[in-house]
Amino acid sequence: MATRLKNFYTGMGRNTIHRIIPICFAILTTASSCDEKEVEYTGIKGVYTCIEASPHSGYRNYIVEIDEVNNQEGLYIILNFHNTGVNEFIYAQYSSDSILITDQVSGSLFINGTGKVFSDFKRMEINYRTDDGVTELDYQAVFER
Secondary structure, eight states: OHHHHHHHHHHHHHHHHHHHHHHHHHHHHHHHHOOOOOOOOOSSOEEEEEEEEETTTEEEEEEEEEEEOTTOTTEEEEETGGGOOTTOEEEEEEETTEEEEEEEEETTEEEEEEEEEOTTSSEEEEEEEEEOSSOEEEEEEEEEO
């Protein structure tokens, strides 16, 4: 009886392995042949990771979202600018490869700045100044996606 069971399991194992190997090979071949398609952006609208630097506050990382303002060509809203929270936003004017932030208020800060938008729309570099009525501070922010 023990010999029969041993032969049964040995035969079953060989058959199973012979069936599984081609399936695994097919899955690996298919997975390795799939090219990861890079997203091509056509504008600044979207979600970005922001790396912000300032001699006053050091480095900070946070997420911002940019969306178009309806019926206002070139006008965009930036949510969580300066890491002020998802309920805070500023307006920015976008034209060609430039972004302009003029006399915006977020929380208790007045914000002004300018920046460059890269042609692939994956990166923006913005230099801006905050003013709380007492102190003016300069920041450099890089938005990437």
